[in-house]
Amino acid sequence: MYIMRKHANAAAHASRSHAPYLVFRDICSTIAALCRIVLVERNDFMTAPIRIAVTGGAGQIAYSLLFRIGNGELFGADQPVILQILEIPPAMEALSGVVMELQDSAQPLLQNIIISDDPRVAFQDANWAILVGGMPRGPGMARSDLIAANGPIFVAQGKALNQCAADDIRVLVVANPCNSNCLVAKANAPDIPPERFFAMTRLDENRAKSQLAQKAGALVGDISRLAIWGNHSSTQFPNFEHALINRAPAETIIDDRAWLENVFLSTVQERGAAIIRARGLSSAASAANAALDSIRSLISPSQPGDWFSAAIASDGNPYGIADGLIYSFPLQNGDNSNVEIVEDLPISDYARRKMRASETELMQEREAIRDLL
Numbered sequence: 001m002y003i004m005r006k007h008a009n010a011a012a013h014a015s016r017s018h019a020p021y022l023v024f025r026d027i028c029s030t031i032a033a034l035c036r037i038v039l040v041e042r043n044d045f046m047t048a049p050i051r052i053a054v055t056g057g058a059g060q061i062a063y064s065l066l067f068r069i070g071n072g073e074l075f076g077a078d079q080p081v082i083l084q085i086l087e088i089p090p091a092m093e094a095l096s097g098v099v100m101e102l103q104d105s106a107q108p109l110l111q112n113i114i115i116s117d118d119p120r121v122a123f124q125d126a127n128w129a130i131l132v133g134g135m136p137r138g139p140g141m142a143r144s145d146l147i148a149a150n151g152p153i154f155v156a157q158g159k160a161l162n163q164c165a166a167d168d169i170r171v172l173v174v175a176n177p178c179n180s181n182c183l184v185a186k187a188n189a190p191d192i193p194p195e196r197f198f199a200m201t202r203l204d205e206n207r208a209k210s211q212l213a214q215k216a217g218a219l220v221g222d223i224s225r226l227a228i229w230g231n232h233s234s235t236q237f238p239n240f241e242h243a244l245i246n247r248a249p250a251e252t253i254i255d256d257r258a259w260l261e262n263v264f265l266s267t268v269q270e271r272g273a274a275i276i277r278a279r280g281l282s283s284a285a286s287a288a289n290a291a292l293d294s295i296r297s298l299i300s301p302s303q304p305g306d307w308f309s310a311a312i313a314s315d316g317n318p319y320g321i322a323d324g325l326i327y328s329f330p331l332q333n334g335d336n337s338n339v340e341i342v343e344d345l346p347i348s349d350y351a352r353r354k355m356r357a358s359e360t361e362l363m364q365e366r367e368a369i370r371d372l373l
């Protein structure tokens with residue numbers, strides 16, 4: 001009896017002495033469950049950020065571009081980004097004002113903003129570099145002078161990319177002359193695979209689509225297969241011969257070859273100058289828009305049967321354009337961001353002459369920067 005009572009007392013004592021522990025355990029497991037819910041809900045924001053270096057951050061294109069990257073337009077609404085912005089010392093104060101505005105935009109995806117006048121800082125671990133900064137073309141400055149003035153900038157930036165960028169770095173050159181600047185950057189970054197370098201001709205493509213759509217009374221979304229061939233300059237060739245309007249050959253809808261060869265071509269080729277005349281400033285919002293379009297096309301599969309334009313290394317291209325240039329071609333993107341030139345397109349004698357004229361110009365530009373390659 002004593003023994004039984006002793007056991008009963010011991011059991012009662014034991015359950016009494018465990019009670020605080022059990023309560024504590026329940027509280028802990030509830031907290032753990034709540035933490036798990038919070039962590040799952042925050043999972044999107046735990047994705048590693050993409051680092052995007054943008055040069056020329058105090059300039060007018062960047063003023064549109066940076067904010068659109070920060071709000072998720074480029075890499076999506078769940079992808080955090082870090083902006084790494086490069087400027088030259090005289091423009092750092094202006095850049096600090098842009099940074100204040102980026103901060104004041106309170107964009108949840110924009111995790112950090114790094115600014116520097118040293119390309120090695122701005123390109124550190126960058127996954128993308130959008131090279132917008134460069135010396136502008138001054139009054140009376142020949143194109144060859146501009147090429148010579150900008151070349152050294154892209155030597156330094158190519159070397160810094162080679163040294164500091166992330167293994168998956170991809171580079172879009174916007175600053176003019178963008179094809180040759182891209183060639184210089186690529187040549188000075190020997191450890192980065194050449195197929196990671198692009199120069200922007202997407203603004204020309206967008207301009208060309210808009211002109212065709214207006215002439216045909218169609219929507220820009222109805223225009224497909226319209227690529228820019230060659231240089232981002234007045235020798236560029238917006239090849240209307242492959243273009244479709246609502247899936248029909250453009251020439252069957254716009255039955256006016258003289259308009260296509262003359263008005264259309266020169267309007268697209270001279271559009272930048274027309275905007276400067278009208279606005280007193282060069283294209284900025286449309287250029288930033290085209291940079292976003294370019295990168296989106298480079299990171300996502302192309303629409304079946306359609307293509308887009310960017311200038312890439314011409315080495316081994318299927319259209320007989322000389323190797324060793326950065327030349328704009330129609331491109332398609334496969335499932336794994338595997339960007340390739342569209343092959344087997346018919347090239348008329350007329351198109352061949354236009355393609356050759358732009359190739360010749362690019363070879364002349366290359367001669368002007370031979371010592372930087």
Ligand code: NAX
Binds near residue numbers: 055059087177282
């Ligand atoms: P801005 O003159 O407004 O801005 C250029 C910025 O680059 C300036 O803030 C300047 O301080 C900075 N900069 C100069 N040298 C630099 C360097 N070494 N490192 C970093 N930053 C440097 O020009 P914006 O209107 O923004 O145009 C920028 C470039 O885009 C120009 O070269 C322009 O010709 C070119 N464009 C290219 C287009 C294309 O389709 N590929 C179209 C639009 C534009 O014309």
